């Protein structure tokens with residue numbers, strides 16, 4: 001499969017597994033898992049593709065952000081983070097590093113510095129381990145700016161953090177006092 005094909009499949013999987021499974025008549029369970037055979041069948045029906053389990057394996061294995069994960073026997077698949085639909089990933093709270101980063105667009109800054117970071121359409125605020133990743137996330141929205149998040153202090157003050165299977169830090173909300181512009 002070419003990189004372009006893999007990206008097309010990954011994008012469609014993100015749509016189905018994070019935001020709109022109903023688009024192909026799929027349902028996710030409460031933890032966000034879809035049945036692999038049903039997913040393949042319904043994608044192929046809806047799109048006229050000839051996707052196989054092997055193709056899916058390749059997308060899961062090579063995806064640059066490891067966005068998707070199988071369960072142990074590979075009968076189920078889900079997105080590891082990024083959901084807008086209400087599912088429970090079942091992650092245990094864990095202790096974050098001292099600092100985390102959030103990349104956003106310059107035009108959101110006034111609002112963020114007034115309200116803190118909100119999860120908006122997603123279930124969590126997404127935080128990056130390094131400035132480089134945060135910059136790439138911010139660029140998706142426009143001219144990037146980077147905020148440093150005082151995550152250890154937040155955790156000390158009782159805020160919960162979760163680490164997704166693909167190493168994205170998640171939290172519910174970041175109040176303004178834990179943010180500094182860098």
Ligand code: HQG
Pocket residue numbers: 065067082103104105108111112115116117118119120121122125126137138141168
């Ligand atoms: C902003 C991608 C105004 C926030 C990435 C962001 C990530 C506010 C936007 C993942 C605000 C939401 C998530 C406030 C937050 N006022 N704007 N109070 N609070 N915002 O796409 O973090 O490639 O929902 O700064 O790598 O950009 O899809 O979140 O700019 O991990 O796998 O509102 O998506 O992963 O945008 O990205 P998003 P995000 P994938």
